[in-house]
Amino acid sequence: MSDKTFEILNNTFLTIILIIVVYPLIFVLSASISDPQAVSSGKMWLWPVDITFKGYEKVFADSSIWRGYGNTILYTIVGTAVHLFVLLPCAYALSRKELKGKKIILWFILFTMLFNGGLIPTYLVVKSLGMLDTMWAIVIPGVVGAWSILVARAFFQQSIPDQLVEASKIDGASDFYIFMRIVLPLSIPIIAVMALFHAVNLWNQYFNALIYLSDRDMYPLQLILREILVVNQMQLNDPSGGGAESLVEQVKTAGLIKYSVIIVSSLPLLIVYPFIQRFFVQGVLIGSIKE
Known part of the structure; x- marks a missing residue:
């Protein structure tokens, strides 16, 4: 196969993948501002038809949306910061050959990938620590996972030369100084990747909030949005909705709210x-190289 043929096939394949990934995003965005009748009939298949913002008006009419946004942003920022604060020193320490008992520690970490205490014991631990109805009930459980530690550890092993650390120690640098002033500046790719992965998980988190939070003022955005969808569905299923015309209008609004x-x-x-x-390829690929 010639290079030109390979390039054509490669570009064709990547174009197909791009369409598969991008089309649902464009469709959902267009459907959220299109007439629901056009969406359900198939008239709207890519670009908006009969633009309306009624779905967004219904969603943002609930004042708790903004409080949910604020809570989620706070949980995401604080949770990601705590995640990196725990993950990076742990992974770097496990990457050093001079750490005694490293294999035993790694086995304990790997054990958590296969077994955990379950929901009820976890809830009892969170309750006994006094974290119910606090931000820490969202931030602390699952603050760092075995997979994150292993990927970050592999990155440090592959990217931080032993000679660099030894030379720094010869110059009188302490382990703390080496970690803060040498290792971290060289680890921006893996820091960005791990931060984004954990931030996405926290942003989409609703189950922990459902279990550990009873104060509605503490609810994250995902739980508020879930409530909106549930309430809207209950109204749709209410037989005393006011006649067929009202039911049709509710069905249209339900579709708009779903996409919005x-x-x-x-x-x-x-x-x-x-x-x-831009950090992903370097951070994930280097961090995933087998030792």
């Missing part, structure tokens, strides 16, 4: 991702 909720919950991440996408 998807955009409201996903848009911030779609905006942030392009700014750190």
Whole structure:
């Protein structure tokens, strides 16, 4: 196969993949501002038809949306910071050959990938620590996982030469100084990747909030949006809705709200991702090389 033929096939394949990935995003965005009748009839298949913002008006009419946004942003920022604070020193320490008992520690970490205590014991631990109805019930459980530690550890092993660390120690640098002033500046790719992965998980988190939070003022965005969808569905199923005309209108509004909720919950991440996408190839590929 010639290079030109390979390039044509490769570009064709990548174009197909791009269409498969991008089309649902464009469709959902267009459907959220299109007439629901046009969406359900198939008249709207890519670009908006009979533009309306009634779905967004219904979603943002709920004042708790903004409080949910604020809570989610707070949980995401604080949770990601705590995640990196725990992950990076742990992974770097496990990457050093001079760490005694490293294999035993790694076995304990790997054990958590196969077994955990379950929901009820976890809830009892969170309750006994006094974290119910607090931000820490969202931030602390699952603050760092075995997979993150292993990927970051592999990155440090592959990217931080032993000679660099030894030379720094000869010059009188302490382990803390080496980690803060040498290792971290060289680890921006893996920091960006791990931060985004954990931030996405926190942003989309609703189950922990459903279990650990009873104060509605503490609800994250995903739980607020879930409530909106549930309430809207209950109204749709209410037989005393006011006649066939009212039912048809409710069905149309339900479709708009469904698509609008998807955009409201996903848009911030779609905006942030392009700014750190350039770190992904370097961070994930280097961090995934087997020792």
